[in-house]
Amino acid sequence: MSALLEVDSVSVSFDGFKAINNLSFNIGAVELRAVIGPNGAGKTTFMDIVTGKTKPDAGRVLWGEDSRSLLKMNEAQIARAGVGRKFQRPTVFEDQSVSANLTMALKANRGPFGVLFWRPSATSAARVAELAEEVGLSEQIDRKAGELSHGQKQWLEIGMLLAQEPRLLLVDEPAAGMTLAEREQTTTLLRRLAETRAVVVVEHDMDFVRRLECKVTVLHQGSVLAEGSLDHVTRNPDVIEVYLGR
Numbered sequence: 400m401s402a403l404l405e406v407d408s409v410s411v412s413f414d415g416f417k418a419i420n421n422l423s424f425n426i427g428a429v430e431l432r433a434v435i436g437p438n439g440a441g442k443t444t445f446m447d448i449v450t451g452k453t454k455p456d457a458g459r460v461l462w463g464e465d466s467r468s469l470l471k472m473n474e475a476q477i478a479r480a481g482v483g484r485k486f487q488r489p490t491v492f493e494d495q496s497v498s499a500n501l502t503m504a505l506k507a508n509r510g511p512f513g514v515l516f517w518r519p520s521a522t523s524a525a526r527v528a529e530l531a532e533e534v535g536l537s538e539q540i541d542r543k544a545g546e547l548s549h550g551q552k553q554w555l556e557i558g559m560l561l562a563q564e565p566r567l568l569l570v571d572e573p574a575a576g577m578t579l580a581e582r583e584q585t586t587t588l589l590r591r592l593a594e595t596r597a598v599v600v601v602e603h604d605m606d607f608v609r610r611l612e613c614k615v616t617v618l619h620q621g622s623v624l625a626e627g628s629l630d631h632v633t634r635n636p637d638v639i640e641v642y643l644g645r
């Protein structure tokens with residue numbers, strides 16, 4: 400498996416506290432990965448480092464076939480290189496329709512000059528319809544985003560990220576606040592998206608992680624504590640101790 404993202408010996412401290420401690424792991428180009436770990440394990444900081452929000456004190460973060468350093472790029476350059484991040488709370492334009500939200504996301508993909516001369520076209524309308532279909536919102540395409548359920552808003556935001564054609568999608572706690580039916584649809588969606596790209600899901604909900612049926616990386620104190628199938632890592636005595644306490 401060739402790595403799309405290689406995190407190598409990365410450390411970062413905040414006021415002397417090592418939030419990420421010699422962290423190393425790889426994500427393949429076509430892969431679904433769950434990252435789990437107790438509160439404060441470093442999951443958010445890991446995503447902040449990959450997206451350029453936080454610069455580590457040591458280590459390397461390499462990207463793509465030519466192993467470019469993400470640490471030399473700013474947040475916008477990293478996003479353009481193909482890293483999309485879905486935050487926990489949806490940030491869609493509530494007063495705009497699903498199709499207008501997706502159209503704006505397509506437009507944002509053009510860069511400053513592209514945006515200046517951009518006009519909606521038949522091609523962009525077709526792409527908007529395709530994106531809505533991809534995230535299961537075809538029937539909601541003319542509804543205002545503010546009228547959607549929490550789960551549907553999350554899917555819309557995923558659709559907006561897909562407009563940017565990311566090669567790696569980082570998804571932070573997608574199951575939070577969703578109904579059971581929405582969670583099931585979300586696992587199906589994430590599994591499908593990971594058939595053609597890398598998707599990394601940070602999640603606390605173990606039932607949700609189980610349904611993803613993917614490799615799991617357990618973080619603890621800023622390092623990888625265990626890695627493998629969910630059954631494999633949950634049998635690991637170190638993982639049991641960290642989760643169930645001493």
Ligand SMILES: Nc1ncnc2c1ncn2[C@@H]1O[C@H](COP(=O)(O)OP(=O)(O)OP(=O)(O)O)[C@@H](O)[C@H]1O
Pocket residue numbers: 413414417418436437438439440441442443444445
């Ligand atoms: N900007 C910061 N300044 C100081 N400390 C920070 C900062 N960001 C994170 N930390 C600390 O680093 C550690 C790792 O935090 P992080 O948010 O990455 O953990 P997490 O695994 O995402 O936790 P949670 O599951 O609670 O979201 C925590 O102890 C946190 O308090």
